[in-house]
Amino acid sequence: MRISRGITVLTLTSLAAWPLGCAWQPPADEASGEDAPSEEAGGQERDGASPELVRADSCEDVAANLKGRLVHAMETRLQANLDEALLAATHSCEQYGEEEEEEEEEEEEEEADATASEYSETNTQVADVDEADFVKNDGGYLYVLADGRFRVLDAWPAAEAHALSSFPIQGTPRRMYVYADTAVIYSSLDESAQPSLGDPWSGGGAVDLDSECTYGYDCEFAGDGRKLQITVLDLADRAKPRLKRELVFNGSYLNSRRIERDVHTAVVFPEFDVSNLSYWPDELPPVGCGLKDHGFTPYEVQELFEEVRLANLKLIEKTPVSGLLPSVRDTRYVKGGGLKVTQGPLSDCDDVYLAQTGDARGFLSLVSFAIGEEAPMAARTIMSRPGAVYGSKDSFYVAVRHERDPNAAWFSELEEGVEQATTIHKFALEPGGAAAEYAASGVVKGRVLNQFAMDERHGALRIATTTGYLPDEKVHSTVSILSEHGNELVELGRVDNLAPTEDIRSVRFRGDIGFVVTFKKTDPLFVLDLSDPGAPSVKGELKIPGFSTYMHLMDEDHLLTMGYDADDQGDFAWFQGIQLQVIDVTDLANPHVLDKEVIGTRGSTSDAATDHLAFTYFKARDLLAVPMTICQGGQGGQYGDLMTFSGLLVYRVTVDGGFVPLGGVPHEEPETPNTYSGKCSNWWTDSNSKVKRSVFMEDWVFSIARDRVNVAHLDDLAHPAASIPLTGH
Numbered sequence: 001m002r003i004s005r006g007i008t009v010l011t012l013t014s015l016a017a018w019p020l021g022c023a024w025q026p027p028a029d030e031a032s033g034e035d036a037p038s039e040e041a042g043g044q045e046r047d048g049a050s051p052e053l054v055r056a057d058s059c060e061d062v063a064a065n066l067k068g069r070l071v072h073a074m075e076t077r078l079q080a081n082l083d084e085a086l087l088a089a090t091h092s093c094e095q096y097g098e099e100e101e102e103e104e105e106e107e108e109e110e111e112a113d114a115t116a117s118e119y120s121e122t123n124t125q126v127a128d129v130d131e132a133d134f135v136k137n138d139g140g141y142l143y144v145l146a147d148g149r150f151r152v153l154d155a156w157p158a159a160e161a162h163a164l165s166s167f168p169i170q171g172t173p174r175r176m177y178v179y180a181d182t183a184v185i186y187s188s189l190d191e192s193a194q195p196s197l198g199d200p201w202s203g204g205g206a207v208d209l210d211s212e213c214t215y216g217y218d219c220e221f222a223g224d225g226r227k228l229q230i231t232v233l234d235l236a237d238r239a240k241p242r243l244k245r246e247l248v249f250n251g252s253y254l255n256s257r258r259i260e261r262d263v264h265t266a267v268v269f270p271e272f273d274v275s276n277l278s279y280w281p282d283e284l285p286p287v288g289c290g291l292k293d294h295g296f297t298p299y300e301v302q303e304l305f306e307e308v309r310l311a312n313l314k315l316i317e318k319t320p321v322s323g324l325l326p327s328v329r330d331t332r333y334v335k336g337g338g339l340k341v342t343q344g345p346l347s348d349c350d351d352v353y354l355a356q357t358g359d360a361r362g363f364l365s366l367v368s369f370a371i372g373e374e375a376p377m378a379a380r381t382i383m384s385r386p387g388a389v390y391g392s393k394d395s396f397y398v399a400v401r402h403e404r405d406p407n408a409a410w411f412s413e414l415e416e417g418v419e420q421a422t423t424i425h426k427f428a429l430e431p432g433g434a435a436a437e438y439a440a441s442g443v444v445k446g447r448v449l450n451q452f453a454m455d456e457r458h459g460a461l462r463i464a465t466t467t468g469y470l471p472d473e474k475v476h477s478t479v480s481i482l483s484e485h486g487n488e489l490v491e492l493g494r495v496d497n498l499a500p501t502e503d504i505r506s507v508r509f510r511g512d513i514g515f516v517v518t519f520k521k522t523d524p525l526f527v528l529d530l531s532d533p534g535a536p537s538v539k540g541e542l543k544i545p546g547f548s549t550y551m552h553l554m555d556e557d558h559l560l561t562m563g564y565d566a567d568d569q570g571d572f573a574w575f576q577g578i579q580l581q582v583i584d585v586t587d588l589a590n591p592h593v594l595d596k597e598v599i600g601t602r603g604s605t606s607d608a609a610t611d612h613l614a615f616t617y618f619k620a621r622d623l624l625a626v627p628m629t630i631c632q633g634g635q636g637g638q639y640g641d642l643m644t645f646s647g648l649l650v651y652r653v654t655v656d657g658g659f660v661p662l663g664g665v666p667h668e669e670p671e672t673p674n675t676y677s678g679k680c681s682n683w684w685t686d687s688n689s690k691v692k693r694s695v696f697m698e699d700w701v702f703s704i705a706r707d708r709v710n711v712a713h714l715d716d717l718a719h720p721a722a723s724i725p726l727t728g729h
Contacts (some may be wrong), residue, residue, distance in 0.1 A: 549684075
């Protein structure tokens with residue numbers, strides 16, 4: 001073993017010398033829960049795992065570090081099989097079954113006339129920081145990714161809206177940016193990114209357009225396991241888009257942000273796997289018990305497993321370093337039919353930052369380029385698992401959830417008994433398509449919900465997390481404030497033990513104020529004063545039925561929220577229909593509800609409840625549009641009987657007047673007892689509305705499903721003036 005800049009690097013020579021039949025054990029300092037000395041501010045040493053990343057010295061550093069982790073993972077799995085085999089070699093099938101039963105019993109628990117004067121744009125978290133989506137709008141044209149193609153709709157005048165052009169995109173197009181005369185399109189290729197052993201997000205099969213993790217309550221921000229392609233189109237002539245560039249990565253799209261011309265994309269690479277590794281000796285029968293009955297002694301079983309382990313070590317050792325690093329193939333299409341192709345790693349080995357936590361065995365690259373520039377793509381690569389992404393004008397954060405492994409070192413910064421943690425990696429963004437700089441990392445207790453649980457203010461990061469899982473009485477939430485000191489994100493202050501026995505359902509920050517909604521039976525909205533980062537505090541609280549999954553900043557003193565109504569059952573509550581609210585926070589100590597609208601019953605659903613990109617608040621005209629599948633007839637724990645509406649609902653929303661329904665743009669016929677098709681069994685975190693997005697242009701609304709765009713005037717929403725199919729060429 002050797003120590004390199006604070007990283008424990010396991011050489012394969014030392015690994016091959018482990019005792020016969022024994023699983024790999026960490027070096028003495030790791031086995032005692034201590035890491036090797038690291039270069040920290042002030043030269044202090046830290047016990048336990050560290051969230052900080054350390055820059056590699058060379059390709060040898062990268063290879064040795066990653067291969068050491070691969071060996072550890074291989075040894076852990078092999079040891080589990082060996083333990084089972086040794087049990088089977090010392091017990092008959094009858095004895096083995098009796099002990100299994102006992103164990104199971106214990107485990108049972110452009111032009112003026114061609115562009116609308118006012119129009120809605122993508123609903124982003126941070127002003128002037130664009131987020132990729134499958135619909136974009138510039139007031140004159142509507143851009144939609146549908147049926148494998150990039151489509152341009154001539155959208156103004158709205159009554160005459162029609163399809164203008166389409167361009168085939170390789171793979172499954174998922175998200176895009178449109179800036180000036182350029183489209184940047186993200187698509188998932190049919191080919192899987194390099195799969196990893198036992199990795200739950202490396203996935204297979206067809207890409208599901210609606211399977212992306214957006215809300216984060218019961219899903220992981222992990223990418224789809226498919227290779228990513230970025231396609232760049234020239235839109236100088238909207239009727240004839242021209243292919244300019246294609247970039248193919250051996251990793252998957254995680255998230256991205258655009259600040260003016262600069263596009264920053266997080267690409268996640270599945271942890272590296274070595275093919276043909278074995279985890280069970282060929283000589284042993286593949287049985288769950290009774291190796292003793294087949295004549296194998298424990299010593300013979302142990303010898304056979306040791307042979308497998310040594311063979312696996314040789315395979316890992318022979319794996320070339322070039323296969324470990326993230327790479328890209330960049331193809332530029334020159335006018336006249338020429339091609340310029342380059343291919344290679346995204347980052348040099350000595351420009352990679354390595355993790356000091358044991359659960360990171362793959363890479364994440366933040367890839368940057370400037371729209372309109374021909375320069376090669378720049379990237380910064382770190383060793384990290386994927387996570388939730390938050391972006392400001394100057395910074396890009398990745399927040400990674402961790403569950404404590406009793407066999408691995410844990411974060412010494414956390415108090416005793418904390419079993420969940422979130423590490424945060426910060427990148428400093430550079431303009432002009434330059435590579436972002438890795439800045440710092442930190443750790444907080446609990447798990448982050450989604451991007452809205454993070455916010456940057458005066459260089460400090462505020463992050464809300466929940467520790468524990470319902471219905472554990474010890475569940476509580478925390479809002480921590482972190483500041484960059486050297487390469488560490490250091491805690492300045494926190495509000496802890498927020499809403500005991502409840503977990504976080506939504507978060508929103510506004511300047512020095514934070515809003516946190518938790519839930520178990522009612523919807524406590526906590527108002528936090530964060531003006532003093534060293535002493536944040538709870539300013540006010542509001543308890544109302546139900547819970548909000550999304551909070552929109554309506555204006556300086558009002559929140560426009562969306563979520564679910566609830567039916568209190570004493571120890572718990574049933575979620576019910578979709579709930580919209582206008583909440584007055586003028587007096588931070590006494591927030592109160594101005595108006596509430598409950599839509600449908602249990603089983604009603606809206607993509608906007610779990611994806612902010614589907615929530616369209618057109619402040620210029622006080623308009624709100626939300627996709628909606630309305631179900632009626634359910635109550636308590638019973639889902640609605642029939643779907644009575646599927647389309648887009650539109651409201652006029654004001655502080656004084658509350659919610660005024662203007663009607664709905666239909667996309668499906670209502671169900672009847674004779675046409676029942678089961679559209680009302682929708683769980684609250686699994687949004688499944690037919691309509692996915694909406695766009696306002698003056699007094700017109702565009703209701704966008706995967707197969708069709710319906711265009712209607714606010715005076716007659718039920719009868720669209722135009723309907724544009726999104727299938728075919």
